[in-house]
């Protein structure tokens with residue numbers, strides 16, 4: 001009746017509206033909201049067994065029942081919360097005596113429901129222990145049943161402590177079960193989430209996929225303080241922000257396990273220190289955030305295993321290596337202990353962030369890498385990195401400022417490639433080199449052709465597309481969930497470790513990118529001639545080049561045309577073979593029918 005029409009319920013009952021609404025709200029949490037039922041069903045129940053207006057005069061018990069309900073609702077609003085808090089404190093649930101004397105709850109059904117809710121809140125689930133407890137409660141209910149009327153009888157309670165006295169045996173029994181359930185639950189949790197014996201290795205199938213996997217959050221609670229924080233954009237920054245390793249304050253240094261300490265020192269200038277992107281926690285926010293802006297700096301430590309061929313990785317080689325910590329490593333920076341986040345908890349070994357610990361001036365990094373397990377000799381290096389955040393337009397500006405590759409340089413490289421064909425290569429007339437013009441992401445011709453300084457392929461990717469496709473860390477949901485809040489919610493800057501060339505996987509950080517002057521000129525000419533749909537070109541040793549146009553026309557495979565096509569296809573594949581031998585990866589080029597359209601001489 002209350003959920004249908006609160007005012008009608010208010011009229012029926014003697015208490016104030018606040019008490020009545022409060023009591024029904026409690027009932028809604030213990031039972032279920034009536035709104036979950038269909039309206040028709042609710043209306044039917046509101047009229048059962050009598051119409052609301054006839055309620056107090058009805059045949060089912062009359063005014064007496066109504067008074068009983070009113071008393072119970074009043075007590076519920078007044079006592080329920082303190083009674084519930086008391087059960088949690090004392091460690092055993094409601095007793096029948098309490099439900100009768102303090103709440104005036106005469107219904108055995110409702111008594112049992114209130115008891116069950118209380119039992120669950122104490123941590124005793126609906127398992128065997130829960131069943132034992134329910135049975136004891138039912139027995140207690142039976143002993144209270146008055147033999148004559150079948151209704152709940154109640155011996156009057158006259159002095160405080162009498163309930164406890166009368167139920168001492170039952171209380172002890174309940175407490176025993178609650179303790180057993182608590183112990184069972186904590187040991188179950190322990191064996192589920194943590195290896196039970198220190199030193200136990202977490203088996204591979206239980207490792208999380210990555211640091212943002214929910215499993216990783218559960219498993220690395222002991223390192224919650226070093227989880228990658230939410231990174232937000234400073235107010236006023238309109239463009240997307242990119243992070244990349246800019247310099248190595250401590251260059252890659254071989255880290256061989258030994259029983260003495262390593263010590264590294266590096267300087268941070270006042271100007272750099274002022275730009276440090278440190279964690280901050282606004283008043284009232286539950287999680288710290290890091291504010292990023294154009295020019296912001298971060299510092300971190302990484303340990304990587306380099307291929308045996310790298311005696312000492314260059315900065316470009318270093319930037320493409322994955323983190324790999326030695327089995328035993330202990331680090332302090334400026335006397336503060338550093339955490340090492342490893343693969344079993346995070347899906348992969350993660351860099352150690354030190355931005356919040358660095359000082360202006362000299363920083364001292366002490367490392368102990370003891371030789372305990374006789375680890376097979378790995379080519380492992382350690383470096384301290386400084387990362388910079390740059391806005392989109394500043395990345396583009398930076399790359400232009402690093403200078404374009406002059407046209408002559410590119411042509412000289414092509415000439416050298418063509419001049420040194422291997423013996424088993426069959427040449428068809430004048431040799432030429434095929435270069436794909438399509439960007440690996442968009443499959444259309446680049447606007448600004450760029451490649452890394454270490455790239456050996458002639459192909460370029462489009463700079464804008466390259467920047468736009470750099471991924472960010474998955475966003476961290478704020479703990480307020482659906483509730484409206486003022487938590488900062490701006491896009492994360494790009495992931496600093498996603499700068500591997502899409503063609504050869506070498507370093508393609510903004511600091512290593514160059515724009516190719518020759519291909520830039522080729523594009524300008526193609527644009528002027530309306531041939532931007534071109535996907536591939538051929539360059540001869542003398543610098544002349546021709547474009548290969550894809551045609552939809554694949555008929556007419558007879559006579560001269562057919563032979564010309566197969567010859568050109570063979571030339572293209574031989575050019576690719578010679579490139580392949582030099583250790584580069586070629587993107588799969590289109591093998592559709594091609595037609596040479598023209599030759600442009602370069603002066």
Ligand SMILES: [Zn+2]
Nearest residue numbers: 455501503504
């Ligand atoms: Zn490359």
Ligand SMILES: [Zn+2]
Nearest residue numbers: 478480485487
């Ligand atoms: Zn929030």
